Amino acid sequence: MKNRYCAMLLFAGHSVVAGSLSNVGNIHLKGYIGDRLDAMISHQIVERDIDYITAPFAEKTERTERWQSEFWGKYMHAAMPYLVYTGSEKLGELVDRGVDSILASQEQSGYIGNYPDELRCGEGWDVWGMKYTMLGLIHYYDYMTRQKSADSREKASKAIAACRRLCDYVIAELGPNGKRGVELWKTGYWSGFASSSILEPVVWLYNRTDDRKYFDFATYIVKGMIEPAAGPRLLDLALKNVPVADRNGHGNKADTSGGYAIKNNRWKAYEMMSCYQGFIEYWSVVKAKPGLKPDVDWMKNPDDLLTAAVNSARDIIKEEVNLAGGCASSEAWFHGAKKQHHPYIHLQEACVTTTWMRMCEKLLEVTDDPGWADQLEKTFYNAYLAALSLDGKKFAAYTPLSGSRWRGMDHCYMHTDCCSANGPRGFLCFLKKFFYVHNGMMTFNFYSSSRAKGNLPDGRDVAFDMYSVYPRSNKARIVSHTEGVGVVPLRLRIPAWSKKTVVRLNKKELPGVKPGGYFTVNNEWRHGDVIEIEFDMPVVSHTVDQHVAFTRGPILLARDSRFADGDLMEPFRVGIENKWFMNRFFPVCIPSEDMWMAFSAVLPIGVHTENPEAVNPSTVFFCDYASAGNPWRRGNYYRTWFPVERNVHE
Numbered sequence: 001m002k003n004r005y006c007a008m009l010l011f012a013g014h015s016v017v018a019g020s021l022s023n024v025g026n027i028h029l030k031g032y033i034g035d036r037l038d039a040m041i042s043h044q045i046v047e048r049d050i051d052y053i054t055a056p057f058a059e060k061t062e063r064t065e066r067w068q069s070e071f072w073g074k075y076m077h078a079a080m081p082y083l084v085y086t087g088s089e090k091l092g093e094l095v096d097r098g099v100d101s102i103l104a105s106q107e108q109s110g111y112i113g114n115y116p117d118e119l120r121c122g123e124g125w126d127v128w129g130m131k132y133t134m135l136g137l138i139h140y141y142d143y144m145t146r147q148k149s150a151d152s153r154e155k156a157s158k159a160i161a162a163c164r165r166l167c168d169y170v171i172a173e174l175g176p177n178g179k180r181g182v183e184l185w186k187t188g189y190w191s192g193f194a195s196s197s198i199l200e201p202v203v204w205l206y207n208r209t210d211d212r213k214y215f216d217f218a219t220y221i222v223k224g225m226i227e228p229a230a231g232p233r234l235l236d237l238a239l240k241n242v243p244v245a246d247r248n249g250h251g252n253k254a255d256t257s258g259g260y261a262i263k264n265n266r267w268k269a270y271e272m273m274s275c276y277q278g279f280i281e282y283w284s285v286v287k288a289k290p291g292l293k294p295d296v297d298w299m300k301n302p303d304d305l306l307t308a309a310v311n312s313a314r315d316i317i318k319e320e321v322n323l324a325g326g327c328a329s330s331e332a333w334f335h336g337a338k339k340q341h342h343p344y345i346h347l348q349e350a351c352v353t354t355t356w357m358r359m360c361e362k363l364l365e366v367t368d369d370p371g372w373a374d375q376l377e378k379t380f381y382n383a384y385l386a387a388l389s390l391d392g393k394k395f396a397a398y399t400p401l402s403g404s405r406w407r408g409m410d411h412c413y414m415h416t417d418c419c420s421a422n423g424p425r426g427f428l429c430f431l432k433k434f435f436y437v438h439n440g441m442m443t444f445n446f447y448s449s450s451r452a453k454g455n456l457p458d459g460r461d462v463a464f465d466m467y468s469v470y471p472r473s474n475k476a477r478i479v480s481h482t483e484g485v486g487v488v489p490l491r492l493r494i495p496a497w498s499k500k501t502v503v504r505l506n507k508k509e510l511p512g513v514k515p516g517g518y519f520t521v522n523n524e525w526r527h528g529d530v531i532e533i534e535f536d537m538p539v540v541s542h543t544v545d546q547h548v549a550f551t552r553g554p555i556l557l558a559r560d561s562r563f564a565d566g567d568l569m570e571p572f573r574v575g576i577e578n579k580w581f582m583n584r585f586f587p588v589c590i591p592s593e594d595m596w597m598a599f600s601a602v603l604p605i606g607v608h609t610e611n612p613e614a615v616n617p618s619t620v621f622f623c624d625y626a627s628a629g630n631p632w633r634r635g636n637y638y639r640t641w642f643p644v645e646r647n648v649h650e
């Protein structure tokens, strides 16, 4: 990835009101991906029993340090952009009803949550829950401020007023000299990660109110993330390039006794990345308004904050992300990239997948480096779509690289869980960054059948239709519905894995296309102009510790027991990784509608080569990793990493 983030472009959609909903209305997905999105929105957003997730706020009976109070905020974080996307009247009524319940539950003190007073702002997930409630209220506010009616304005002002009162409550209890007498980072779990991640909505609140006290509180939270020796230490350890998996043992007690909620430990992936999300938001504000820069040591070079986030994300790519774009085992960093052929349990939690996609989305936004879109795409097509059931009704909590799939957990005595609540947010990262217009340039990061539109700075409209079954096929065709706007550059993301990409404008090949960057088409657009893109998408082998796996473009391939083509554990013969064998994969007809893509391959398999018949290669089948095991039945299993034969003389 190029080191471009210092020459910073502050990109569209952040640090501004309504930023949380940006770009969603510009794109409409069609085809396979569009159908999967529609099914998910229908079952998990529009059909949601809103009273089920708001009831705990009225009851306030949480005595076991659980996280019922995160479910509503996470729901709203997805529901409001999907309301923009669908315009669903039913969804509009649902979110209004939810907000009414939440506002009715707010106490005189400003508190919104489900913990009784004596247990608030301490151990457990109370601050975490308030973070999600703030995010939910701000999303609702952003949506309502975009509407024109007096009724919407009133709804917006009520929501932001409630959010302010909630934040004022947190400041009064846990801010400097707070009533609880404890610093915010010392509450909750994971060396301060969980509670400190409230930074993100605190900065959002500042951006929307311009009230200095929220910026000062944000600074106080960042201080807690940086200065205490036993705290999150998100700056110094990252600037020293300490891998995310090795952040323990630097001033914290690193309790690794095996319980789920661990007080003094820095290995929790989701919570750490959530903190960096806030870090980047805070950096954006200081960058936009240098006058706000606090006079502290760690602010001598404000860009250090972004560098810390970028260093950590790069380490995650190098050390943690597997070929499915997922990461973490038992929700913890563990240098997982080099262990991905092993049967680690609780692999790539959907919460981690979603949060990693959010981090890539944010880094793409602030750095304009398309390498982050490469990562987002890989995670989306593999770990993310694998976690989402084909009928769109549920998310898996964990998705192993080999094994079978199963739905998520029942958390907090409820028929939902953290992953089901987070899942719908993940698709938004793909949607928001699919197409946008910024600085007079148009950008396509992703390729799928869709209608994309946008506005130039002077207000004139642009629109394109994309026709593509990418990444099942290596082609995309973009048709212009834009005319009379003069020359407007259109940037196309060329993935790093596509070594020789061909781009044609009205059948004429354009020179200078390179992998791993944006390719800009400068054209005076007319109706019916056609861009055709052909990606270079061979099957590629990957080896780790005498195991082999195969990818094609962004897709990880898997064998699946539905093909009934033999023993999935049977080793490949030595030499399988040679490019020559990779040319023996062919796209074939899918065996049933529940698979997205299928390939046959003629490959050397098995170790008993003394038998002349066994010397012959075998025909075996592969599907895309997201389709593998997707009937979610125990009898259906799949495998992505395969052993390579061993020889006694090695």
Ligand SMILES: [Zn+2]
Pocket (backbone or CB within 6 Å): 349, 350, 351, 352, 397, 417, 418, 419, 420, 422
């Ligand atoms: Zn989860």
